[in-house]
Amino acid sequence: MAPWPSLGLRARLSSAFALLCVVTTVAVAGGIYVQARNAILQRTQDAAVQAMMSRLQALYPLRSPAPDRAELGGIAGAVSDGNVFAVAFHRGEHSPAGPPPERPGAPVPGPPPEHRRPGGAPVLDLGVISPQLRRTVAGGDVAWQRVVWRDAPFLIIGTPLLITERDRTTRSSGIEVYVARSLLPEQRSIDGLAVRAWLTGGAALAFAVVLASLATRGVLRPVRELGRAARLLGEGELRTRIAVRGSDELADVARTFNTTAAELERHVEQLRQMEADARRFVADVSHELRTPLAALAAVADVLDEEAARLPEPAGRAARLVSQETLNLTALVNDLIEISRFDSGVAALALNEVDVAELVHATLRARGWSEAVRTELPPGVAAPLDPRRVDVILANLVGNALRHGEPPVSVRLSADPHRIALEVSDHGPGLDETVLPHVFDRFYKAGAARARSEGSGLGLAIARENARLHGGDLTVTNAVDGGAVFTLRLPRRAHDPDGGPE
């Protein structure tokens, strides 16, 4: 299955788009941020070192190689200004250092006045100078370090003071000067940069999401349309087509769909045409057979009645011809009847009739009254076409009497909406494999029964008659054996009178 079975195409496309956008934005904005930050810090650092060096130049020549605390204070004062705190070391001695300012640089020009020695330089808390830095500086190198002092970023620069001898060699004077410069303005501009980067990234993300949803909609609309069209096609709406837009892959799919649908429509149309042709052919043949059969049927009786007086085998031949003429007549009549159902010209002539009376009339007309048990509550009336119901009943009861075992019974039950007539026998019932096919045309229960009585259309016609009423005809096997045919017909009074009134 799909890796994300619960996510739709739209969600997947949108999230992929958003992810791509986030990654790109973070990479670009982050890269630029880091570079800009480094450049700013580098420049600040260089400028600070430069400024410090130029101030230190002014101290030369050093008055004494071993300055005392006051002199160190002077050195520190020389490199200090409003922004820069300084301290000078020589061996264990150092220039006066104040306690760390409460909020150094909060007012950017300098630390609060109380930390400023009167007439002197701002002082630096010694604790911010890491031993590591001191070691490096003591080794004779200029070094710097960024530290956070009292929640504010500072750049600490340390340098040893060198003494140049007359032979132009230099040696360490043992004096180390450290200055601390607030990085707060730089921090602010870097923060501003970060905020702008985030804002730009966010805007790009929002834009990307909008773009993604537009794109997915653009992709998904044709997909949805395709789905709807396919569903319609499946429901039998074979004229369904899709409007083809553009020339992308989706348009290709739409074109393929249209071609397929057109082919399908053509084939179905062809099949329908063939079926209609076949049915019309059957109808035409049946009608054509009628005229010669009419002549045959007219003389069959004559032949039958004369058969007894004819010498054998002419007598038997005459009886055979007469009998088969009757069978053929029944077959052709059934074919014509079923082709009328097929072509939709079969019409109902409804009459409000007493159902029990109708059943009795059917049985009486065929001499079956004695052979069939009836359970027919009186007073049940329904709008029926008596002739058609007679056809159904005659078929069902006739089959039961011929193929089933006695007793054959007809039972009527009714509710306000429908009546049900059950025709059952007590024979072995129908084979389970036969049950679904008993209403098929010309269905033969076994290959051995090459030709049975009747046309093979009787049950098919019976069911068509039931359906014409808006009812149905079904068959099951009873629990205690025997086939049970159930005819259900509606009692609704659509038009209680079939007459032309």
Place this chain on the structure above:
Amino acid sequence: MKSGGVSRVLLIEDDPAVREGLELALTRHGHRVRAVDSGEQGLDRLRTDLPDVVVLDLMLPGIDGFEVCRRIRAAGETPIIMLTARGDDIDVVAGLEAGADDYVVKPVQPRVLEARIRAVLRRIGRDQAELERHGDLTIDRAGLVVANRGVPVGLAPTELRLLLELSGTPGRVHSRQQLLESVWEHGYFGDSRLVDACVQRLRAKIEDDSAAPVYVQTVRGFGYRFGPV
């Protein structure tokens, strides 16, 4: 109507085989059959032979069966039995409206046709009853004469039998099935359109307004009733 059991049948059928077969069968049943192959000949024979019953194929070359039916009906009250080859409902209804008394569907068994012929020819029992009056309608059951406001009305035998059947029990509802059995001798499952078509023709002859019948009234869903006037 002819007494003595032998009746004259005029058979109008264009197909030679069917014509010959039916002629053979009907002759065997004791009828005197005159078989012709077109409506024109049939109408000629109607005038010269004065048949008791006409058996008429609807599908005829020249003037068709419906037209022949109308002309026979216009000329007199000879009973007509239609032979319909197609069994199409339209044909049956049109034929009944054209005035046919009954119909059989081809291929027909001769004994069925024979039963139909006997039914339409069955002598209507003459009562000794008084002249019946129902509003403006007088029915003479002895003379088999029906008159509307004193003017005799020409009724085909089936129409007359239907009127006598209904008016025999004024106010009682007769179902179509009952009428098919008593008037057409068809049994329970006859075609109820026979009754409906005959009622239409009867109304056209005896009612002042066929759309608002006084004598032959419809009881929707059940059948027909005579009066009460």
